[in-house]
Amino acid sequence: KESSEVPAAKLKPVQEQIDLTPPLTPELLQLAESIKEETLSLHVSVLKAMLPQAMRAKYKKSVFPGAAVAKLDQNLQKHFAESKFIENWDEWIKEASEEDKISAAKAIRKGLLIVEPKVTTKDAAKKQLVYASILSDADAENHIGELNRKAPKQAAVLNFLQSSKEEHTAKQLEPYGSKAALEALVKKGLISKNEAVLNRDPYEGRHFETSESLTLLPAQKEVLSDITRVIDKKIHRTFLIRGVTGSGKTEIYLQAIDKVLRNGKEAIVLVPEISLTPQMVERFKARFGARVAVLHSALSKGEKYDEWKKIRDKKVDVVVGARSAVFAPFENLGIIIIDEEHEASYKQEESPRYHARSVAISRAEHYNCPVLLGSATPSLDSYARAQRGVYDLLTLENRVNDNAMPAVTLVDMREELKSGNRSMFSDDLIERIKDRKQKGEQIVLLLNRRGYSTFIMCRECGYVPQCPHCDISLTYHRTNQSLQCHYCGHRETVPTRCPECDSDQIRFFGTGTQKVEEELHKTFEDLSIIRMDVDTTRRKGSHEKLLTAFGKGEADVLLGTQMIAKGLDFPNITLVGVLAADSMLHLPDFRAAERTFQLLTQVAGRAGRHDKTGEVLIQTYSPEHYSITEVKEHNFLSFYEKEMYMRKMGGYPPFYFLTMIHVSHTDLQQVVQVTEKMSAYLKSSLSESTKIFGPVASPIPRIKDRYRYQCMIKYKIEPKLMEALQELMHSYQSDIARTDLQIIIDTNPFMM
Ligand code: ADP
Ligand code: ZN
Numbered sequence: 001k002e003s004s005e006v007p008a009a010k011l012k013p014v015q016e017q018i019d020l021t022p023p024l025t026p027e028l029l030q031l032a033e034s035i036k037e038e039t040l041s042l043h044v045s046v047l048k049a050m051l052p053q054a055m056r057a058k059y060k061k062s063v064f065p066g067a068a069v070a071k072l073d074q075n076l077q078k079h080f081a082e083s084k085f086i087e088n089w090d091e092w093i094k095e096a097s098e099e100d101k102i103s104a105a106k107a108i109r110k111g112l113l114i115v116e117p118k119v120t121t122k123d124a125a126k127k128q129l130v131y132a133s134i135l136s137d138a139d140a141e142n143h144i145g146e147l148n149r150k151a152p153k154q155a156a157v158l159n160f161l162q163s164s165k166e167e168h169t170a171k172q173l174e175p176y177g178s179k180a181a182l183e184a185l186v187k188k189g190l191i192s193k194n195e196a197v198l199n200r201d202p203y204e205g206r207h208f209e210t211s212e213s214l215t216l217l218p219a220q221k222e223v224l225s226d227i228t229r230v231i232d233k234k235i236h237r238t239f240l241i242r243g244v245t246g247s248g249k250t251e252i253y254l255q256a257i258d259k260v261l262r263n264g265k266e267a268i269v270l271v272p273e274i275s276l277t278p279q280m281v282e283r284f285k286a287r288f289g290a291r292v293a294v295l296h297s298a299l300s301k302g303e304k305y306d307e308w309k310k311i312r313d314k315k316v317d318v319v320v321g322a323r324s325a326v327f328a329p330f331e332n333l334g335i336i337i338i339d340e341e342h343e344a345s346y347k348q349e350e351s352p353r354y355h356a357r358s359v360a361i362s363r364a365e366h367y368n369c370p371v372l373l374g375s376a377t378p379s380l381d382s383y384a385r386a387q388r389g390v391y392d393l394l395t396l397e398n399r400v401n402d403n404a405m406p407a408v409t410l411v412d413m414r415e416e417l418k419s420g421n422r423s424m425f426s427d428d429l430i431e432r433i434k435d436r437k438q439k440g441e442q443i444v445l446l447l448n449r450r451g452y453s454t455f456i457m458c459r460e461c462g463y464v465p466q467c468p469h470c471d472i473s474l475t476y477h478r479t480n481q482s483l484q485c486h487y488c489g490h491r492e493t494v495p496t497r498c499p500e501c502d503s504d505q506i507r508f509f510g511t512g513t514q515k516v517e518e519e520l521h522k523t524f525e526d527l528s529i530i531r532m533d534v535d536t537t538r539r540k541g542s543h544e545k546l547l548t549a550f551g552k553g554e555a556d557v558l559l560g561t562q563m564i565a566k567g568l569d570f571p572n573i574t575l576v577g578v579l580a581a582d583s584m585l586h587l588p589d590f591r592a593a594e595r596t597f598q599l600l601t602q603v604a605g606r607a608g609r610h611d612k613t614g615e616v617l618i619q620t621y622s623p624e625h626y627s628i629t630e631v632k633e634h635n636f637l638s639f640y641e642k643e644m645y646m647r648k649m650g651g652y653p654p655f656y657f658l659t660m661i662h663v664s665h666t667d668l669q670q671v672v673q674v675t676e677k678m679s680a681y682l683k684s685s686l687s688e689s690t691k692i693f694g695p696v697a698s699p700i701p702r703i704k705d706r707y708r709y710q711c712m713i714k715y716k717i718e719p720k721l722m723e724a725l726q727e728l729m730h731s732y733q734s735d736i737a738r739t740d741l742q743i744i745i746d747t748n749p750f751m752m
């Protein structure tokens with residue numbers, strides 16, 4: 001602005017112009033407002049979630065004399081005499097003498113010095129120097145001829161730059177001549193030197209085979225035509241595609257995107273973090289090449305920023321990414337696709353607690369474009385919506401190659417124990433592993449570790465070491481023989497005698513992947529195993545490396561946790577074994593059965609995807625539970641009906657809405673008091689039909705010395721809810737700021 005109504009004395013000069021284009025579009029700014037309201041989050045936390053980490057501001061404190069410098073004591077006067085403020089206070093105070101520190105603290109208390117936070121943003125782009133020839137070919141030839149005798153290196157560089165006609169970095173030019181040769185050429189005015197933005201491409205140097213659209217099968221064609229009709233009409237619809245694994249959903253996504261791009265619009269594809277494997281990325285890069293940006297957590301901050309910048313600068317029109325890619329700053333969206341829509345990773349479990357599915361639908365409404373939700377095992381919430389016509393249901397019943405679904409066998413582990421088999425492998429599993437090994441076929445073994453502890457226990461008195469700060473058993477880590485708390489990081493050595501009864505029978509209990517690997521080696525001498533769990537995949541790219549090795553046939557067995565259940569597509573896998581299928585069935589979470597069914601169906605889908613038929617063997621202690629029997633029957637619909645009945649009886653989503661309030665404090669009495677007061681307030685201000693449960697202690701009642709209580713609100717229609725919750729947060733704001741109190745409101749809880 002050239003002028004302002006604000007008095008000139010109150011205006012401050014502009015220090016620096018940070019962005020030429022605003023990083024967030026008007027649509028995203030508006031979206032941030034509504035997410036803030038719906039999730040009761042701070043506005044700034046929503047904006048942060050929308051931006052790449054590299055763009056976040058850093059805070060630096062600077063200090064100003066609040067009154068005349070003369071009022072400061074002599075010690076301080078000299079520091080403020082020349083400059084009116086100290087720019088980097090934190091640095092200054094670190095280096096200051098004791099006297100200065102004391103004077104400064106006094107001055108701040110008296111208001112003679114004012115501490116102000118100063119936001120600094122660094123340009124997240126990375127720049128580098130590039131060189132290029134600025135001569136015509138004829139001129140260059142003359143100069144090269146002259147240089148050849150006196151300065152052959154300069155001649156070589158010039159020759160290369162002239163023939164390539166592109167900009168190059170000093171590093172790229174090293175084979176031709178040194179930096180000195182380059183500078184000499186610049187000085188002679190023969191080549192240019194400029195600063196250019198470096199593109200940190202995570203897939204640099206990788207070649208992706210190009211792939212053309214396949215001719216769709218009739219069932220696929222039908223699904224695609226329903227989608228393209230909506231694309232052509234320029235209206236919003238949400239489609240739910242339920243299609244068994246290998247039914248050709250991804251091919252439909254690709255062709256729908258193709259259609260959208262032809263209309264000059266853009267596409268967002270969300271994939272669960274863990275299945276953003278090279279195999280998946282490759283399919284999109286192969287079809288759309290350099291038009292694709294990829295966003296996931298294995299990229300460095302800089303790479304993420306550069307990929308994001310390509311979207312903002314309209315250099316790409318497709319983005320494939322994990323949850324937060326739903327905020328890709330496109331301005332002409334034509335479709336949003338969410339693969340494996342039932343996945344828990346689409347819900348952010350920290351503020352802002354948004355679900356990518358509902359954000360996607362809001363954005364698609366704005367742009368009048370479709371959302372495609374795809375899954376072999378849709379979430380109950382989505383499937384129920386499709387049944388009621390809120391979403392359009394599309395179904396693919398068969399695999400593309402007409403392969404039968406793999407045969408599933410259930411093994412009752414209680415029977416194994418009765419017949420004297422105390423090992424973690426049933427006789428059936430052992431026999432089948434031997435068979436596959438002999439045939440040179442591959443095996444996937446899933447250890448479902450969620451809800452399955454790896455603790456040590458005294459066999460005499462039952463004592464289990466607990467974390468002194470959290471109410472949870474310590475986890476045994478074999479590699480460094482320690483016990484660790486997975487919540488607070490507390491670590492101690494493994495006791496050799498029980499602290500309760502002094503018995504020496506205190507030992508490892510439960511099963512970890514390392515333990516299974518050991519047992520496998522004991523049972524089968526020459527079995528080669530690739531283990532995939534948090535320990536073996538911590539390093540960047542290791543997940544990918546292990547999968548590639550397994551795909552090349554470098555091991556007989558791929559053994560792992562949940563992370564192996566998705567995305568694998570290797571023709572030689574003919575056996576999938578599941579150890580402890582029911583371990584998460586007993587979690588205190590109403591979605592436990594749904595998660596069990598989804599995981600088992602997913603992993604079963606890894607077997608026999610190509611010519612060879614596959615087989616699945618599930619070891620369980622609850623072979624009669626419908627979440628396991630329906631996996632055997634490959635019957636989603638039957639599972640859905642049974643689970644819906646249970647939800648209805650229990651009064652859970654999708655029949656009711658839930659909101660959870662989590663309260664924590666280092667003082668137990670405080671937590672109970674606050675939670676009780678909140679519950680009473682809600683009871684008095686909400687409708688009679690709304691039920692409020694609690695306060696009750698949380699499933700893990702203490703973490704990091706903080707006591708945790710919770711309240712659950714269950715309702716069908718509750719127009720006063722948001723207002724009441726806002727009121728609650730408001731009334732505790734100062735307590736939260738002043739004390740240890742923490743209140744979390746989750747308006748759409750996913751993990752209980
Ligand atoms: P989903 O995403 O449902 O698991 P995909 O799209 O990955 O299924 O398809 C499974 C396999 O079948 C892939 O290898 C894919 O290339 C192939 N495929 C998909 N559609 C066709 C088609 N119309 N014709 C031939 N092969 C296809
Ligand atoms: Zn004991």
Ligand code: ZN
Nearest residue numbers: 467470485488
């Ligand atoms: Zn702990």
